[in-house]
Amino acid sequence: MKALLSKAPGGPETLVLEDIPSPMPGKGEVLIDVKAIGINFPDTLIIRDMYQFKPERPFSPGGEVSGVVKALGEGVTNLSVGQRVIGSCGWGGMREELVLDAGRCIPIPDSVPFEEAAAFVMTYGTSYYALKDRADPKPGEKLLVLGAAGGVGIAAVELGKAMGLEVIAACSTQEKVDFCLSKGADHGLVYERAPLDRGQQKALSNQIKEISGGGVDIIYDGVGGDYAEPSIRAMNWEGRFLVIGFPAGIPAIPLNLTLLKSCDIRGVFWGAAVARDPKANQQNLAEMFAMYQEGKIKPHVSKTFPLDQGGDAIQYLMDRKAMGKVVVTV
Incomplete structure (x- = not known):
């Protein structure tokens, strides 16, 4: 599978697209066939080692994804293969396939476009x-x-x-x-x-x-x-x-x-608040999805980029050109 990787600290121009082995989900995990990745301000920092978290390299930027569950790890019962989900990963999202803890995945209705779903949670x-x-x-x-x-x-x-x-x-x-x-x-x-x-x-x-x-x-x-x-x-x-x-x-x-x-x-x-009080976050998410269903809120995707131009998507955000969200599609 293809992944956009940060292999050394630097700006978006340092990111490289490479083929890496497809991952396999472990106990309590799911494999997601990624369809879209939301770009956020932390992405501009994490690749330059300027964010609160500094993941071990190589890693992919991209803190939230939407896609389809491709495989289940041992013990996963709350999700099923073929289910559409949003995944909150913090980083690692800019790739074709992503393994994520099942608890960090939120099912989404068929009526929600993948681009909007990837622009929602963060x-x-x-x-x-x-x-x-x-x-x-x-x-x-x-x-x-x-x-x-x-x-x-x-x-x-x-x-x-x-x-x-x-x-x-x-x-x-x-x-x-x-x-x-x-x-x-x-x-x-x-x-x-x-x-x-x-x-x-x-x-x-x-x-x-x-x-x-x-x-x-x-x-x-x-x-x-x-x-x-x-x-x-x-x-x-x-x-x-x-x-x-x-x-x-x-x-x-x-x-x-x-x-x-x-x-x-x-x-x-x-x-950090999500990690400290996940139940409160789940309640907030439920309230936000209710507002989405009522038409009170709706993610605005101003521009999309393909995966091989993920660095350009981050640069577009850094240049403060975005109105609403920038999304990378796979």
């Missing part, structure tokens, strides 16, 4: 955990989503609306803002490209305050860098700032702002 899982479990949202509160047109960002926009929040989508271009408005955002604003000087940061704070009518209650920050501090300066009393990711760099936030606003800075590490 982004919506992260954003739902962030908003439901970390943000303590109250209906009618104002949610600012930074980087709102990206995978986790647009998921936060949709979920925020489904949870009764007033959603403000902040993006780098008007085209991206318009995309977010089409997905349910109540308001949108365009921020300038980093780096931002102090005057530009102050202007961004004023812009957020104006469009929100005075300030925001929850900030979903999937960007970081120079955008974090001005956003917190536009936060309401007892607001919650959610730390999601840092494509624009890790910000240095003056802690006096948390005192002045009596606000919280809350980390969001969905992968």
